[in-house]
Amino acid sequence: MTITQGGPHSTVDQTSAKRGMNLTLRIWRQSNPSVKGKMVTYKVSDISPDMSFLEMLDVLNEQLIMQGDDPVAFDHDCREGICGMCGVMINGQAHGPQQTTTCQLHMRSFKDGDSIDIEPWRASPFPVIKDLAVDRRAFDRIIQAGGYISVPTGTAPEAHSTPVPKKDSDAAFDAATCIGCGACVAACPNASSMLFTAAKVTHLGLMPQGQPERDDRVVNMVHQQDLEGFGGCTNIGECSASCPKGISMETISRLNHDLLGALRAGARPKS
Amino acid sequence: MAKTNSVFKKVVMAVSGIIMLLFLIAHMIGNLHVFQGAESFNDYSEWLRSFGEPALPPRTLLTVIEIVLVVSVLAHMWAAIALWRQAKRARPERYVTKKSVVQTYASRTMRWGGVIIGLFIVYHLLDLTFGAANPAGTDATPYDRLVASFQNPIATTVYVVALVLLGMHLRHGIWSATQTLGQSNRRRERTVNAFAVAFATLLIAGYLVVPAAVVLGLVD
Ligand code: HEM
Ligand code: SF4
Ligand code: FES
Numbered sequence: 024m025t026i027t028q029g030g031p032h033s034t035v036d037q038t039s040a041k042r043g044m045n046l047t048l049r050i051w052r053q054s055n056p057s058v059k060g061k062m063v064t065y066k067v068s069d070i071s072p073d074m075s076f077l078e079m080l081d082v083l084n085e086q087l088i089m090q091g092d093d094p095v096a097f098d099h100d101c102r103e104g105i106c107g108m109c110g111v112m113i114n115g116q117a118h119g120p121q122q123t124t125t126c127q128l129h130m131r132s133f134k135d136g137d138s139i140d141i142e143p144w145r146a147s148p149f150p151v152i153k154d155l156a157v158d159r160r161a162f163d164r165i166i167q168a169g170g171y172i173s174v175p176t177g178t179a180p181e182a183h184s185t186p187v188p189k190k191d192s193d194a195a196f197d198a199a200t201c202i203g204c205g206a207c208v209a210a211c212p213n214a215s216s217m218l219f220t221a222a223k224v225t226h227l228g229l230m231p232q233g234q235p236e237r238d239d240r241v242v243n244m245v246h247q248q249d250l251e252g253f254g255g256c257t258n259i260g261e262c263s264a265s266c267p268k269g270i271s272m273e274t275i276s277r278l279n280h281d282l283l284g285a286l287r288a289g290a291r292p293k294s
Numbered sequence: 295m296a297k298t299n300s301v302f303k304k305v306v307m308a309v310s311g312i313i314m315l316l317f318l319i320a321h322m323i324g325n326l327h328v329f330q331g332a333e334s335f336n337d338y339s340e341w342l343r344s345f346g347e348p349a350l351p352p353r354t355l356l357t358v359i360e361i362v363l364v365v366s367v368l369a370h371m372w373a374a375i376a377l378w379r380q381a382k383r384a385r386p387e388r389y390v391t392k393k394s395v396v397q398t399y400a401s402r403t404m405r406w407g408g409v410i411i412g413l414f415i416v417y418h419l420l421d422l423t424f425g426a427a428n429p430a431g432t433d434a435t436p437y438d439r440l441v442a443s444f445q446n447p448i449a450t451t452v453y454v455v456a457l458v459l460l461g462m463h464l465r466h467g468i469w470s471a472t473q474t475l476g477q478s479n480r481r482r483e484r485t486v487n488a489f490a491v492a493f494a495t496l497l498i499a500g501y502l503v504v505p506a507a508v509v510l511g512l513v514d
Contacts, residue, residue, distance in 0.1 A: 051390070062390055115393035140391040147384055212397065213377070214384035245301055254384035255300035255377040257404065258470040264395040272473065273480040280476025282301050 043069030044130065047138040048083065050095055056150050062140070072131035076119065077102060077109060079130055080141075096154040102126040104267065107202030110209070111155045112142040117206035117265040124204065124267045144209035148216075148251040159205050161251040162219060168247035168293075169240035170223040172232045185231050195229035198222045200268040207262035207270070213254030218262035220244050221274035228281055238285035239293075245282055246292035300380060301474070307373040308471035310366040315464065317363060322500040328513055332437040339436040371412065378405055400462040401470075407459045414456035421449065444508035453505055461498035465490050 045068045053060025067083050074082070077099050084094035100108040104127040113119030119128045133139065143151050148161040187195075201222035208216050224241050227233035233240070256275060263272050327338045345355040394402075417427060422439055425432035429449075430442035443449045468490035472478045478486055507513040 049390075112389060112391070115389060115391040116395065142389055142391070145385055145387050145389055147386055210395070212394075212402075213381035215381075245299060249300050252384055254381035255303060257304075257377065257401065258466075258473040259401050260396045261394060271480055272483065273478065276473045276476050276478040278476075279301055279304075279474055282299075283305065283476055286299075286302070 043071055044133065044135040044137070046070055046079075046133065046136075049138065049140045050154070051142045051151075052095070052154055053143075053151050054093075055153060060151065060154075062142075070130050072129065074130045075102065075126055076113070076128040076130065077126050096152070096156045098156045099126055105202060107204040110144060110204045110206055112140075112144065112209060114140050117144070117210040118204075118267055122265070122267060122269065124202075127267070144205050146205075146208050146214035146253065148214075148253055149205060149208065157205070159203070161248075161253070162203050162205065162216070164251065165216065165220055165244050165247045166223065169236065169243040170227065172227060172230075172236060174232060187231060191229045195226050198225035198229070198270060198274055201226075201266075201270050202268060204267060206265045206267060208253065210261040210265035211254065211256075212259055212261065213257055215256045215262070216248045216251070216253040217256035217275050217278070218266060218270055218272075220248050221278040222270045224278045224281060225274040228277070237281065238288055238290040241278060241281040242285050242290045243292050245278070246294070250294075300377065303373040303376050304470075304474040306369050307377075308474040310370040310373070311467050311471055313362060313366045314370070315467075317359065318460075318464075318497060322497055325501065325504050328437070328440065328504055329507070332435070335437045335440075336435050367412070367415070371408075374405065374408055398466060400466040403459065403462055404466055407463050411456060411460050411463060414452070414459075417452065418456075440504070441508055441514055444505040445514075450505050450509060454502065457498050457501050461494040464494040464497065468493060 045066070048065045048067060049062045050065060051060050052063045065083055065087075067079065067086065070079050070082065077097070080095060080097055087094045097111060098108045100106045102109070104124040107124075109125040110118055111125055113125070113128070118125050120132050121128050141155065143149075143155045144157050144159075149157040149159055152158050199222075201219060203219065205219070207218035208214055211217075224244060227240060228237050258272070258275065260272055263270060324338060324342075327335045342356055343353055420427035421443055422428065422436070425434065425439055428434070428439045428443060429446055430439050434442065444453070469478075469487050472482075472486045504513075
């Protein structure tokens, strides 16, 4: 395959092609949700270390299309680490060996001759649609159960009308960086969605605007994640260590704290 | 609550675990009477049985402790099994390749380790409480039963393995319970984990000195 770097002003000369890596990929292929999938081995060559992981998969797919084969389905959108669409297990780690999104993982994290296993997120609430693409709408339903605040729409309110202590706004912002990618579920030995839900509960629960619905929010979101079939959290910490946004375990403690308070105050799930 | 909330199950696990933990502290300190000689140890055992007499009937204190512990063990196991099954349902298809990044060995062994600890508790009661599984038999004094058990290398090995597993269970359990009860935060995380390691190590060391003393012939 050709590599796309280089150009008249590039310091990379012709011999740079030698830097291209040859890799063996073992990828989960599953043509639809109802059939059993399996790992299939592919070879790619001349992969530039500057490519992103998804660009490497694009190279593979071009190759497959040229050969008349079915390209590997994988999710992606922004390719800049902010949308949360991408995400696969790479050699057994959610989003691969760096703590970032799959689209922001670069091939320099691998060496020539490496063998890379690529699998979809595995959790029964995240059924495989095809190959590496999974249905993450269970997260949307958790959000619908309480991950919102009720405010009148219209002109944006004057920013200074509701002061927020700096400490709270910083912590809320940290939690708000969750992009809903699902790596926490994928990495968790229990397939628990606790870190995701806890990020939302923390983000909204720290803001004055989030107070009116605070008790109902936590009770309903936890109820919904149980209904979806996610596992229960046992505080292992794989989620936080795999989260591209580094959402902390503290958010889970905060969720538990809010939940206990809400149950004591009599809040009960809607359905 | 129609379907018991998964966090509620964790709270049951945490509270029952803490109750058992408080018992374990008292039990460990009680065991150390062995270093004051056979008489002191047997008197302590007798005191537990006659506590509050004659105002209270015999074995009142022990019976209360036993009921609380049986309820705790059952509640703890109920929650553990329910969460175990929930986790199995949540990931029916396992990864071909899976690497853990930060998972501790202690947290990995919570479930099977817990089962082994449960079996050990049954053996331990048959051995030193009821004497049915004890080399010295049911008629021996508590002190003689203890010495007889730890003079048997197989029984001693069982105790040591179970206690080390229990120590690991508590190392993760203390951290996990702090999270479950909503008492942790980023600042406290290190302290909680350091405390969990130190506490579990000290507690288990406190238990292990007794068989060690018998094996080394300091107590016979
Ligand atoms: C009867 C056998 C036992 C079984 C099957 C068992 C099983 C478990 C399991 C599966 C967990 C959850 C682990 C996690 O959060 O990752 C747990 C937590 C815990 N266990 Fe046990 N355990 C047993 C005995 C004990 C004993 C004897 C103690 C005595 C102190 C204890 C104390 C704890 C504590 C404090 C926790 C933390 C609660 C939490 O997770 O929030 N366990 N146990
Ligand atoms: S908490 Fe982290 S890993 Fe989980 S969905 Fe949000 S960004 Fe992804
Ligand atoms: S494609 Fe948007 S985060 Fe990776």
